[in-house]
Amino acid sequence: MGSLMVMSVKALGIALKLTFSRMNQFIYFQTWLFTVVVAVCCVMQINYLNRALYTFKTSVISPVYYVTFTTLTILASMIMFKDWDSQNASQIVTQLCGFVTIIYGTFLLHRSRDLESKPESESPVIAAPHPRPSSSKV
Numbered sequence: 225m226g227s228l229m230v231m232s233v234k235a236l237g238i239a240l241k242l243t244f245s246r247m248n249q250f251i252y253f254q255t256w257l258f259t260v261v262v263a264v265c266c267v268m269q270i271n272y273l274n275r276a277l278y279t280f281k282t283s284v285i286s287p288v289y290y291v292t293f294t295t296l297t298i299l300a301s302m303i304m305f306k307d308w309d310s311q312n313a314s315q316i317v318t319q320l321c322g323f324v325t326i327i328y329g330t331f332l333l334h335r336s337r338d339l340e341s342k343p344e345s346e347s348p349v350i351a352a353p354h355p356r357p358s359s360s361k362v
Contacts, residue, residue, distance in 0.1 A: 225272075227296035229265035231304050232258045287334040291327050298323065 236258045237250035249255045277287050298319075301307050308316055 225269045226293040227263045227300040229262055229269065230297050231300050232261040232265065234305075236262060283334060287330045291330055294323070294326060 228343075235254070239252075239255045239258065243249045273289070279321070311319075
């Protein structure tokens with residue numbers, strides 16, 4: 225939903241730019257369609273994000289949402305706007321390396337947060353037993 229919303233906002237932004245330059249785009253059906261898609265995607269995204277946050281911990285939802293959103297937005301941009309047609313191989317490889325860095329960094333942040341939040345009962349360190357009180361009678 226997020227990637228569709230980004231693409232629709234991009235199209236709506238172009239339509240608004242053309243409208244402000246005295247070429248009204250709101251007479252076309254597509255402009256209204258993009259407006260409706262933005263509104264529906266926004267409401268559905270908030271609804272499902274709230275459901276996920278109610279069910280799972282934020283430390284699980286945030287990285288998964290971020291990586292999925294970024295992946296699908298790049299893919300949608302490639303398909304709809306043919307962003308990579310005008311780029312050479314080194315630019316594409318640079319973008320892919322940046323994308324892999326984002327995914328790996330998000331994974332590391334999530335992993336380190338899990339290691340810090342483990343309770344002591346799951347700790348592998350074994351504590352020395354407490355000495356028993358002496359049972360001598362005085």
